[in-house]
Amino acid sequence: MKKLVDVLKKNSLQKTQEPKLTSRREFFKKTGTLSAIAATAISPLTLKGDDDAIIHHPEWGQVWGDPVTKNLYGMPSKYEHNNTRRYTKLLASGNYRASIAVTPIHESEGIITPNGLFFNRTHGGVAHIDPKKYRLMIHGLVKKPIVLTLEQLKRYPKVTRIHFIECPANGGQEWRRPQYNSLQFAKGFMSCAQWTGVYIKTLLEDLGLKPEAKWMLAEGSDSSEMARTVPIEKVLDDAMLVWGQNGEALRPEQGYPVRLLLPGWEGNLCVKWLKRLEFASEPWYAKEETSKYTVLKPDGKAIQHFYANEVNSTVVSPSPEKPWTDLKDGEIVEIEGLAWSGMGTITRVDLSFDGGRNYVEANLKGLVLPKCWTRWSYIHKYKKGERLLLTSRAMDDAGYIQPTIDEEVGMIGVEGVYHRNAVETWEVTENGEVNHVQIRS
Amino acid sequence: MFKLDHKLIIFSILASATISFAQIVKKPDIAGGVYYPIVGDQTHIYKVNPNAYGLKLYKGRVPTKNELKAWDKDVMPDGTGLPEGKGSVEKGEELYEAKCIMCHGDFGSGGGGYPALSAGNAYEVHETLKNNRWKDPEADGPIRVFGSYWPQASTLFWYIKDAMPHQKTKTLTNDETYALVAYILNINEIEIDGEEVDEEYVLTRDKFLKIQMPNKDGFVPNIDGKDGVENVRKFFSNPKNFGAIKVKESERCMTNCQKASAKVVRISGEGISDFHPPISVERSLPKEVNKEEKKSNFNPQKVFETNCAMCHNGEVAPGAKNKGAWAKFIKKGIEKVYENGIKGTNNGMPPKGGSSISDEEFKKVVDFMLDFD
Incomplete structure (x- = not known):
């Protein structure tokens, strides 16, 4: 009741300051405040009478909002603060540098994951690359190797595609029993975005790929130098070097400024912070394609080079x-x-x-x-x-x-x-x- | 929309020195999936500009020899990229205890969220790879460590040289890398050419190339040699090989699809529910945390315990409150101690201990450690 008294006081004060109560609209504005307070104890779901959210002007409807000069890079509504990536100690490897934060699928709308919610998996932490010092080297079994700056790379004809990227360990903690009572953790090791970049085959046109080239190494420039071997066929099909994510530059968590995108294939193969592509006739045996990302079967043999995420x-x-x-x-x-x-x-x-x-x-x-x-x-x-x-x-x-x-x-x-x-x-x-x-x- | 029959789009490689885009061999997708070619100005439902392909654009420059040498550091199983050098198990153990033990544990036993490097004799541990808990959940599982699982030793050399120590990578010399590899071979009880890598062993490039890992033939499909790529294609053309099922739409099961024995399996107890931040779909405003209050709540001891104690309370780095251990560092002046801590050192100290606190906060953590009684 104390609150109500305060409001009454406040209203009488306003009346004295603003003696002319001229319009019908203003009348409702003032008297409405009283009934709003009186109704706060009643949930809008069970309210039998009028809904205050409709009857009374909300605060935001009567005062100036933010000037356009604020938040020049827009942020989600402050009410959406629970819509975030999440992590768990179970997957805390490397002081959270060889770890994952997963996407809140339960809040997802449509088929695009906002850049700030895109799942984040790293092997040596999120690298922050100076775009002016960024270089991409392509060499090995090509007639003419190349070094490109970011600006040079971005001058190639662009391709834009919508693809999901999924960590192949999505659901991988639940082979023996369900463990997560959560959609975010049971299925959130994936996200989907619109990617912009260049087909690698476009670059290879003038590098002159030699016929004996069977495999491509893709290597990141982060502290772990994450590397994977890709068969040449995927490289010449839909493999892309991407720098655009949902209409803006890649986020650092997704490999700014350039990552490899192998549509449909393991997220781990889509090497982030990409620095080097090398072509060879034999595969490489990088750490993340043998020690991890291999599927051990009951006969003691493990599937390697398991590329595509299945239906x-x-x-x-x-x-x-x-x-x-x-x-x-x-x-x-x-x-x-x-x-x-x-x-x-x-x-x-x-x-x-x-x-x-x-x-x-x-x-x-x-x-x-x-x-x-x-x-x-x-x-x-x-x-x-x-x-x-x-x-x-x-x-x-x-x-x-x-x-x-x-x-x-x-x-x-x-x-x-x-x-x-x-x-x-x-x-x-x-x-x-x-x-x-x-x-x- | 169009879906071309794979068999209709097989081109042949022309006898030219290089492959051009139009001459690529078109076959069913190597990974068992659908191949969507670009035909005319379209691929699937995406439009493309057909004039954008087949161009000669070369927008960069040729890398110099030194540039290639600087970046082309990978090591292949046949020894390509493996530098000359040597290192003893003895030296490796010394390095391991200085730079690796805080994460990988005594004798590579693992811990702290970092992987184990050994589980004992690799040839014996290798036998556990056939353990599978699908029939007996209480049975022992397979143990996948370097010695028992990795098919190639080249991976180990390459990875250590490029990506270790985890918090300060690319700081080991070739000889140091050989020494660490020797030590890891030793704790896995690996034999090279019939000789056990014992405590006296000195590893060289020649000896390294003779390593045969116990699980060398433990992986399918076989990716090596001239048939490697075709082996992969063949493997993924059979769904059974990788646990997949193909069925015609009209023949998929719609009724009575389950065995009578089907039952609901629930999460045991709370399951894994240690989520950060805790799951919530509330749309109410978060509690305002006063910035000043947050600052005064900064707890150096807590930061020390989560970020620093692993090394500074181990044998690795001077311990908190240990005046004797810190003496030689303090001699250089407190500012130098701060600076080394903030920037990190080549002796394994990661910048700010890997934390993301401010410089001022970091100094408070240092002050906490140097607050001798």
């Missing part, structure tokens, strides 16, 4: 982070998700309400592009108290379908770490909470 999908809404606890009986709600494949274009997404026993077809929506996030949707009538096991299953135009957990484990075992793409399940409990579960036989 995959997830339900995004609802999620453990964004449950259905507020839904009313009979309410119509959209089940929405993402599907992606590094091997092609999404053709189908099926949705199961019983953990993968029976499926119905969901609808794809928006742009359906190769090696790109694709949104899908299913309209559902929610029944209060229903218990669901939501499982999505995607297919691509290469003909692959997501395996069940049993199928994938049956072929690959549980020690592979990387390239897990079996179907994922959310349990919706009777009160609308959402839990990450797995269906296994």
Whole structure:
């Protein structure tokens, strides 16, 4: 009540300062303040009467906003502060320098990840490169090697493409059981952006690639000199050197000023802070293509040079982070998700309400592009108290379908770490909470 | 939209000295995926400018010999790029204890979030690679360390030379790198040409090239030799090889797709829930943290414990509050101590201990360490 008294006082003060209460609008403005305070104890959801958010002018509607001179590089609304990348101590390797911060997929909209939320994986920390000192060297089995400055590189004819980049360890902590009750951590080792750069094949036109060149080494200039070997065929297909990310320069976390982009292939292959490309007739055996990023099978052999991220999908809404606890009986709600494949274009997404026993077809929506996030949707009538096991299953135009957990484990075992793409399940409990579960036989 | 049959777009390489864009061999995607060619002015649904391809643009310059030498430092399994040099296990152990032990642990046992370098005799540990916990979750898992898992020793030399020590890379000489490699071979009990890399061993380039790692043949597909690339293509053309399934759309299972034994497996306990910041989808404003208050809350001891203690409370660097250990550094003056700490040193001190605090805050941490009783 003390607050109310204060407001009353304040109002009478305003009245004395501003004696002319001329218009009807101003009258509501003043009297409205009183009822706004009186109603604060009542949640807008249960409010039977008028909604204060409508009846009364909000603060921002009556005063000047920021001048255009403020925030010359725009920032998200201060209310969006929880929409951030996140990290966990489990993956704290190298004092968080050989580590990852993952994308809040549960808050994602459409198929583009904002640059500040793009997942960030490094092997020696995020390097900050002076663009004036940036050099790219291309050499080895080419007739004429080359050194380029950033400005020279940017003068080649540009290509712009929308592709996801996924760490092949996405979901890799859950081979034996579900561990993360979170969409962000269960599937957030990936993001999708519009990339601008140049096809490497355009550069190679005048370098004269020798026929015996079979492999390309891509090496970063960060402290770890992250390096990977790429077969020449990908280089001559859709491999790009990119400097643009969603309409601006790459962020340092994504390899500013230049990274390699191998559409659809392991994020680790898309070497950041790129410094050198070398061509050879034999592969290199870099550290991150043997000690890591290899998939150990039950026979003791490991798959190496496992390039493409396979067809995959997830339900995004609802999620453990964004449950259905507020839904009313009979309410119509959209089940929405993402599907992606590094091997092609999404053709189908099926949705199961019983953990993968029976499926119905969901609808794809928006742009359906190769090696790109694709949104899908299913309209559902929610029944209060229903218990669901939501499982999505995607297919691509290469003909692959997501395996069940049993199928994938049956072929690959549980020690592979990387390239897990079996179907994922959310349990919706009777009160609308959402839990990450797995269906296994 | 168009999808061309892979088989329709096979071109042949013309007998020229170099490959040009139009002559690239078009085959099914090497990784088992769909290949989307550029045809005319389009690839998939993306438009392209066909005049932008096949140009001679060469916008840079040819690198000098010295520039190539400076950057072309990679080491290949056949010895390409491997410099001359030598190093003993004894010297390697000395270096290891000075520069590596704080992260990789005693005898490469790992710790602190950094990988182990050895789990004992590599030939024995190699046998664990067949361990797989898919049938028995309580069984032992496979142990993937350098000795048991890495197929090539060249990787180790290259990686140490380029990327170690982690907080101050590219600071080791060739001989130091040989010594560290020798030590790591030693703790993995590797044999070279029938001879165990014992404590007396001195590694040279010639000996290095004779190393056969226990898991040399542990990887598929075989990428070496003239058929390497084709082996990869063949491997990924069979979905079973890599745990994938292909099915016709009309034949995918839509009803009764599960075994009767299917059950719901839940996260055990809290699972992994140590998330930073904690998960929240709230749209209320964060608590305003007063900047001045934040400053006064700066806790040098906490920073010391998270960033510095690993070395400064180990044998590696002078310990906090240890007057004797600091004596020779303090002689050079406190400003020099600050400067070395802020800029880092070649003896393994990373700039500001790898923290991102301000110079002033860092000095407070130094003051905390030098606050002798």
